[in-house]
Amino acid sequence: MADKSVTTVEQILAELESLGSEKVRTLNIRNGASENQFGVKLGDIRALANRIKTNHELALALWDTHNLDAQLLALLIIKPKLLSADEVDRMVRSISTAQVADWLSSYVIKDHPAKEALRRSWMQTDHPWAARAGWSLTAGRVTREPEGIDIPGLLDRIESEMPKAAPEVQWTMNTTLAQIGIRFPAYRERALAIGEKLGIYRDYPVSKGCTSPFAPIWINEMVKRESKVTS
Structure with missing residues (x-):
């Protein structure tokens, strides 16, 4: 010791x-x-x-x-x-x-x-780890501080960019997609459709009792849990 x-x-x-x-x-x-x-x-x-x-x-x-x-x-x-x-x-x-x-x-x-200034900068970079950090911060904004965030614009970017994004970036882009579907009922149908269309993490292995990172499963599971809490 x-x-x-x-x-x-x-x-x-x-x-x-x-x-x-x-x-x-x-x-x-x-x-x-x-x-x-x-x-x-x-x-x-x-x-x-x-x-x-x-x-x-x-x-x-x-x-x-x-x-x-x-x-x-x-x-x-x-x-x-x-x-x-x-x-x-x-x-x-x-x-x-x-x-x-x-x-x-x-x-x-x-x-x-300086996290918001960094987020804005990282959301415009091709560097995989900086972009991952930018999307991570964006997922946090969507979840906790969505004021001023362009949700339709984020969905457009996810739909067009996520298929070719580096694996490091896909992970936090996917988190942003899921959080939009969970937190914004008005955009839930589109978030689910994007997740189904892209199919990213559809077959991702998960341990028993854990929620799949596949966005449609993740969104539906969290919405179901939250509806049980509020009912």
């Missing part, structure tokens, strides 16, 4: 390596991660972050290692508001795996004061 006062990148990398699992590492690589990782369980990364607490400078140094586990840890101890919009943009464009992309969105981007 490493000392609780772990504060240097070298010490942290050594501890992460000691926590690594070949099984987790193999699974991560199968899911698209690079080999620059130790295969640490996410629960162990969270426990280490809880021990270190917030440490912005250390987080930046960990991020620069490009090690998967170190970058995930960095996202838990970083101070998002100390990052400039350009720094966030560079971080987004440097990632290479969905796990890091999703944690970056959840723990940094969604709390950043």
Whole structure:
């Protein structure tokens, strides 16, 4: 067990390596991660972050290692508001795996004061990870802050762009499509039709008890659940 006062990148990398699992590492690589990782369980990364607490400078140094586990840890101890919009943009464009992309969105981007300006910029880029982040933020706007969002325009873009989009981008475009269908009854029929027409994630494997990411199934299931809650 490493000392609780772990504060240097070298010490942290050594501890992460000691926590690594070949099984987790193999699974991560199968899911698209690079080999620059130790295969640490996410629960162990969270426990280490809880021990270190917030440490912005250390987080930046960990991020620069490009090690998967170190970058995930960095996202838990970083101070998002100390990052400039350009720094966030560079971080987004440097990632290479969905796990890091999703944690970056959840723990940094969604709390950043420049997130709307970044969203608008990323919605116009061809860079796959930046576009993924842009669509992720757009899905959040559709769900929680839809004022000013052009829903018909989003549906037009999804219908025309999603079939040829990079897999990284398809995932958050699909989330936006599903959230439109769930949150906007007036556009539900069109969202369902687009999902059926495109067929993306129709055969996606899901564990028992989980909802398929195939938009028509996802939309109908969530609408049914919400109607039960309100009835």
